[in-house]
Amino acid sequence: MARYFFHLNQCGSVTADLEGLDLPDLSAGRETAITAARDVMCGELLNGALCLGCHIDIADAKGHVLLTVRFIDAVHVTGP
Amino acid sequence: MSYSWCSFADMGTEISGSGSIYQSGTARFGLRRRLGKRLERLYGAPGDGTRCGFIRYGTVFRYLLEYGMAADDIIEAWFRKLTRLMDLDGEELAALTALSFRREETEANRYLVKEGTQVTRCCLLVDGYVARHKMSRNGRRQIVSFHMSGDMLDLQHTLLSRADHNLQTMTRAVVAWIPITELAQVASRFPRVAAAFARDALIDAAIFREWVLNVGARDAKTRIAHMLCEFVQRREALGIASVEAVELPFSQEQIGDATGLTSVHVNRMLRELTEEGAFARTGRHYCIADWRKLQAIADFNPAYLHQMA
Numbered sequence: 001m002a003r004y005f006f007h008l009n010q011c012g013s014v015t016a017d018l019e020g021l022d023l024p025d026l027s028a029g030r031e032t033a034i035t036a037a038r039d040v041m042c043g044e045l046l047n048g049a050l051c052l053g054c055h056i057d058i059a060d061a062k063g064h065v066l067l068t069v070r071f072i073d074a075v076h077v078t079g080p
Numbered sequence: 081m082s083y084s085w086c087s088f089a090d091m092g093t094e095i096s097g098s099g100s101i102y103q104s105g106t107a108r109f110g111l112r113r114r115l116g117k118r119l120e121r122l123y124g125a126p127g128d129g130t131r132c133g134f135i136r137y138g139t140v141f142r143y144l145l146e147y148g149m150a151a152d153d154i155i156e157a158w159f160r161k162l163t164r165l166m167d168l169d170g171e172e173l174a175a176l177t178a179l180s181f182r183r184e185e186t187e188a189n190r191y192l193v194k195e196g197t198q199v200t201r202c203c204l205l206v207d208g209y210v211a212r213h214k215m216s217r218n219g220r221r222q223i224v225s226f227h228m229s230g231d232m233l234d235l236q237h238t239l240l241s242r243a244d245h246n247l248q249t250m251t252r253a254v255v256a257w258i259p260i261t262e263l264a265q266v267a268s269r270f271p272r273v274a275a276a277f278a279r280d281a282l283i284d285a286a287i288f289r290e291w292v293l294n295v296g297a298r299d300a301k302t303r304i305a306h307m308l309c310e311f312v313q314r315r316e317a318l319g320i321a322s323v324e325a326v327e328l329p330f331s332q333e334q335i336g337d338a339t340g341l342t343s344v345h346v347n348r349m350l351r352e353l354t355e356e357g358a359f360a361r362t363g364r365h366y367c368i369a370d371w372r373k374l375q376a377i378a379d380f381n382p383a384y385l386h387q388m389a
Contacts, residue, residue: 006344015348018364019332036344043300043345056344 004029007057033069154256157206160230166276181256193247199237208253223338303339305378
């Protein structure tokens with residue numbers, strides 16, 4: 001188990017994660033970030049907006065970014 | 081709430097000193113004497129130096145017994161809520177004091193009750209915070225209520241022996257276990273005690289209804305604000321902590337589990353609430369900065385708490 005921090009980057013505005021989550025590995029971290037991205041997008045959709053340009057940086061306790069999960073990669077968009 | 085200690089020999093005289101709350105009066109004097117006699121029957125004639133304490137909530141008197149019985153903090157927590165639910169007389173309070181509490185200190189994240197198990201004892205939360213939750217098949221946790229000092233966590237188990245949910249400590253906690261049979265006996269002997277238990281369960285149900293509304297019909301930010309308003313209001317009403325400037329004992333993840341949101345989304349909403357002035361955050365800890373503003377954002381109306389807040 002390690003602690004991972006999920007920093008939300010919305011078009012340049014960063015909401016830093018000061019608490020983090022204990023997860024088994026980075027793969028679990030990626031799954032968590034994908035779920036979180038979808039959840040944030042759901043919130044935006046209820047307000048009638050959606051930005052696919054945002055991302056979540058998964059970092060360790062020292063602040064090193066281990067993985068970036070882009071919103072656009074977290075959803076499969078179809079349509080005209 | 082105020083209380084003072086006196087010696088058993090002093091019972092029948094007016095208590096004085098700091099925190100004195102007892103006023104002489106014929107009716108109350110009679111009650112004092114009756115209670116003294118009852119204590120003697122329960123515990124034998126007291127020796128010199130046996131101490132009893134009087135606590136008064138409005139017109140309700142309760143007794144703390146120092147020797148061999150439940151510790152002060154257990155009784156204080158026990159009566160904190162009970163005396164708000166119902167006016168109980170000395171005999172009822174004495175019976176509730178005489179239950180065989182088993183005190184336990186426990187670490188955070190400890191399961192007190194697990195879903196699906198048969199329960200033989202009820203748990204009074206003396207100190208710390210507890211979450212009631214259920215898990216979905218895909219492992220998502222939904223917290224359905226939070227609990228604090230004074231909450232009898234599972235009175236329902238006096239009538240429903242199989243647990244349909246989990247109770248887990250959120251912080252280090254002190255609990256007191258009571259055998260279900262004893263609680264059931266006290267409730268059947270004293271109808272007002274049974275009514276107090278029933279009222280407690282009904283108010284819990286009212287809070288659950290509000291939580292359904294919260295998760296079903298409110299947006300993320302309002303949901304979080306409302307849940308926190310309810311928590312601090314209940315906490316203040318029970319005399320545990322005042323509303324402002326007290327750290328909230330939740331992680332982002334726990335707030336998320338209570339509101340059906342991920343911790344990242346919760347963090348984002350807390351940032352908005354902070355920017356709007358309702359919250360103040362220092363490092364990992366946050367507290368309420370503007371109680372009125374938070375209530376306005378949450379559209380919080382405490383009527384559903386039925387004066388337990």
